[in-house]
Amino acid sequence: MALLETGKYSQGSVPGSVNPDLANERQTASFSVEKLTAWLDGGAERTRLRRAVVDAIESDPVFSRENQYFQSQNERYEAAVRKAVHLQKKMHEMGWSEDGPEFKYIYRAVAGDVAFLLHRIFMRSISMLGSDEQVAKWIPLASQYQLIGSYAQTELGHGTYLQGLETTAVFDVTTQEFILNTPKISAMKWWPGDMGRSATHTVVFAQLYIHGKCYGIHPFIVQIRSLQDHSLCPGIIAGDIGPKMNFEHIDNGYLMLQSVRVPRENMLNKFCEVQPDGTYVRRGSQKINYFTMTSVRISLISGEAIPPLMKACTIAIRYSAVRRQSKLKPGEQEAKILDYQTQQEKLLPQLAAAYAFHFIDDYLQELFDRGYREIQRKNFDTLPELHALSSGFKALVTQYCTSGVEICLRACGGHGYSLLSGLPSLYTKIIASCIYEGENTVLLLQTARFLIKCFMAASTGQSVPPSVTYLAAAKPGKCPAKNKLDFLRPDIYTEAYQHAAVRLISSTAAKLQDLIQSGVKKHDAWNRCTVQLVQAAKVSKIYLLIWFFSL
């Protein structure tokens, strides 16, 4: 199990202290662990780099997580801030790059237990949505921590439905400023990380009004705390939203704005702009505002969803090789629980999924990079496909990884329930990934909407994006499997999943049309098909996942 070899957490911390049962399992591997490790890392050079980075982090006492389970929420927060500041210096010293592979290794090694992650999203949104001047002004300040940023989108009453956000930004043509307000309690920004105590600035998403007309949601850079004494700025009410299931180290916060004025230049204006006279100019699809979320979704798959599953598999499989309980053969020593069929059935599919997701992640990243290059050339054609793919895979992978971690936890019995096993916090953290950056059911329905649209286009002979050409090419017919061994053939189950995906999409499309033709209003008909639509979206993503491995 080479996954167990990936990452420092897989090695016995004291040389020679390896449990003999574990050593024995390792010696009997039927493959070269080092070769597989290099393959997972993307080459032996990467493995060397990863090990160097992880060693540097793990040998640095500032990053120690030794007492974390005994710390108060405040101690966790302060430690996370200390780590973030120290990390900044260390990266500079070591010559590690923010955009290179190093940060990924670091993030995994510290298990995300570091402050100012929303600061990174703040920077990313400026880089993506800001003009060259805005990038030139804000990014250097942010990257040197001369300010600390956050990202304020979700409101107490509004998460999924961005159009429903109630925060307002009214353009005042006389002062060339936007006036931001929180008109009621439900409009209060709620959840932003780094907002409760840390952030000095934030990107606020608000309904833009010019001369009384609403232009929809736009992003604005707003200073919320003094750069001198960190006190709240005039018109700002902000604080911590209280305890959560995990993320004790993060100060998720709330924010209310009372006639807060920001200069015209603070609206991020790569794709649209308010001119001095109040003229509104758009430079591309309005959907581009959602692009930050698409990007975050892709990176959370590799950063937040897959590593916890890898870690949980490592912990649970190792434990199962060491824990002995009951006897398989009368008269013999108690058996390793890994030797029980039921334990294998629990853990091995999780391990296989961790490998599969590891490789699909590279593919998604590549797809996203390609789309991003197009968007920078002002070609927005791939945006709907990118949105559907990122949404669907985010939902599929986070759901699977969450269940997988829970299975690993429960497979370790009582010891898995102790915080000291590491499993409970992996679980309480990863479950949030099913909710944030788009609740999974909502994301699957957005994917389904794209699939239904493409299916309708394909059935009338129109061209469809590459990831859904199978909707046009589906063959009817029976399952070609002749015996149970056939189900081990990838081509058979790839075809079976393709068949299931097309059938679910086409039958739901037919049901939708039937309902509409029978007089049901369109929106009602849609609602009455949503359970099936979610199923169709899931199966289509599983199909793509399997198809990718058959390439």
Next chain:
Amino acid sequence: MALLETGKYSQGSVPGSVNPDLANERQTASFSVEKLTAWLDGGAERTRLRRAVVDAIESDPVFSRENQYFQSQNERYEAAVRKAVHLQKKMHEMGWSEDGPEFKYIYRAVAGDVAFLLHRIFMRSISMLGSDEQVAKWIPLASQYQLIGSYAQTELGHGTYLQGLETTAVFDVTTQEFILNTPKISAMKWWPGDMGRSATHTVVFAQLYIHGKCYGIHPFIVQIRSLQDHSLCPGIIAGDIGPKMNFEHIDNGYLMLQSVRVPRENMLNKFCEVQPDGTYVRRGSQKINYFTMTSVRISLISGEAIPPLMKACTIAIRYSAVRRQSKLKPGEQEAKILDYQTQQEKLLPQLAAAYAFHFIDDYLQELFDRGYREIQRKNFDTLPELHALSSGFKALVTQYCTSGVEICLRACGGHGYSLLSGLPSLYTKIIASCIYEGENTVLLLQTARFLIKCFMAASTGQSVPPSVTYLAAAKPGKCPAKNKLDFLRPDIYTEAYQHAAVRLISSTAAKLQDLIQSGVKKHDAWNRCTVQLVQAAKVSKIYLLIWFFSL
């Protein structure tokens, strides 16, 4: 939804403050909420009693849970101890009985957030396994808190496999004492509640040795802390095992024994005894030692598994009636999320299950009481059936309730992830019920072993216990359902589940026999069928559950 009316937690705490969307849902109920409430409680008189008890608890500031999510582990523990002591006084003042329905209402109202629960198990094990003299000596002391008990069975290296416990109790005929020892680290008692800081006494399960011969696991009352200054007794090493996924209020502990001597009278001897000369006398099945666990399993279904699901349903369904997000109809107000088909598909099956489990619980309790009366008459015939039923239902119900609570949590999006919603702690607590008092997979395999045995008996015409007579009476044939509406007919799916249960059991029995006939060793054959056996046990319990409602 009358379940929402059951329990004080369902009522708006300030009169007249009910959210209008919620009030509207309540007004449009198609049935009498009060009648259904009374039915759930077991009669209007019970409802009155429950409300009185819950009111008394909720209006008492000692039981306030207001700040619980902001308290440290130590504050949680101290509050739980304070509540336990106060509750003892209050029960006496109010004339509430320990064995009556009051305790159940109290327990649900305080959400189990009270110390000395293992003290109750300590008392129960003495009542069940102790002689009349032992009961007369220990129970009065325990019920007046003149000592605090715990129950020390699980060891660091041994949970499931009781025969593997390593703690020893050697009878010293010269002093008429047992000498208890923890021979190695893996034999350390690990997990017992109330052990880390509170308990003065505990029931220790240890391998009994007389004149060098091992007689297996027996229970011994051992004092571990001074009744004067609460310091550890000589030869005792004990403390807290550290943080867990929940249960901050409980001091789960460890215990090591170094030549600790207890008098001969401290072995619980209702069913077996060591006489002064070292003669070992048995008075019934040795299996009776497991009876405490059977009893705990039954009571945890009603005490630990079902109420969290009820509460989670209440929270999530109410939230869904109040939370508005996105538009179902263009131009209208944002819709209640309860009106979305996907939300209904998530929540309503959980609500239905909560009702089903509520009623099956009464049936199980009755079955257990009947079995217990038989055992008191020294008739142990029903023990295997009782063990199989309690194991199977414990696994089925805790698993379902755990998934249900998770679904409810996730159905509330970000707000469900806040500890303040109550959902995360319901989840982190209920998941433990899948592990403690028998890990679910292990329990299902024990149920399966019973089922296979009964199936073999039935196929050779022998009589089988009442709950498995269907194994003999199964009819072959096709599913009688003719259209999809037929699947709403209880008789159809009861028969379908019966068919599935018999088929899974019979096909696994056949596979087992085939393997053995082909030369595979019996234990190996068993292990190679365990995934199927678990499935068979699950389906058989679902069948019994459905069958119960068709009575």
